[in-house]
Amino acid sequence: MNKLKRFTDHLRLVADLWLHRHGPWWLVLAGVLAVLLGFAVIVIPGLDAELVAKVATLNALQERVANSHTPSTAATLPATGSALHYQAFRETLADDEQVLPGIKAILDSAVDHHLVGTRAEYVRAVDTNAQAATLQMTVPVKGRYSDIRYWVEEILRTHTYVAVNELAFKREEVGLNQVEAKVRLTIWHRPANPDEHRRRMDAVVVDP
Incomplete structure (x- = not known):
């Protein structure tokens, strides 16, 4: 118990000396750094996920544009329907x-x-x-x-x-x-x- 008390008193003394030498601004700066670190830990992963989603959307749009320049079976459906209507007309x-x-x-x-x-x-x-x-x-x-x-x-x-x-x-x-x-x-x-x-x-x- 005496050892724990001496250790606590030692930490308190070190803190008092550090505060006396450097003033309270260092404590404020340490708090600001802690807030920024917490902000980075919370926000940056969300921004990274949003960036990944936007990149995926861009890739999908590029693929759609590329496919629009190539003929597909869907494009032949209207012609097939017209042919059926013309055959019925004939x-x-x-x-x-x-x-x-x-x-x-x-x-x-x-x-x-x-x-x-x-x-x-x-x-x-x-x-x-x-x-x-x-x-x-x-x-x-x-x-x-x-x-x-x-x-x-x-x-x-x-x-x-x-x-x-x-x-x-x-x-x-x-x-x-x-x-x-x-x-x-x-x-x-x-x-x-x-x-x-x-x-x-x-x-x-x-x-x-």
Whole structure:
């Protein structure tokens, strides 16, 4: 016990002498150094981990940029989808020999729906992008609105190769339950041999 007491007194004496010689500023400096050391021990590992995470993110971005310059299978998916849609479109095209019977069926259907039509106009064209031919027909009709609507619905339901491009209505007299409509349709079909097409056009005349 006496040895411990003498050792404690010795340490206290050394501390008093050191404080007397150097003043209290050395004690403050030692405290500041201790705080800085603790700060370094706590903060620096966190900063190091954050730096590692940022480097990993940068590497991932560089890899993504590098991969964007090389073709991938994902880039071919839209083209594959377009090819499927084009194939479905080709399957709906009418054969060229179906065009004139299709026109007659459309005009006969207008009569069946109690519609009065005037002379129709026809324009043929070829869509090089779609590799298909078109026959556009503009049919002015007059009748009840409901009859015109049912007629157009029947055309789209029974003729998958027909598209409705324009449907315009005009009512001149409010008191009458009739409207005038201009219906513009496009028949999509496969191109035919020019000689065969000319022969059929000479043999069949459609004039509503």
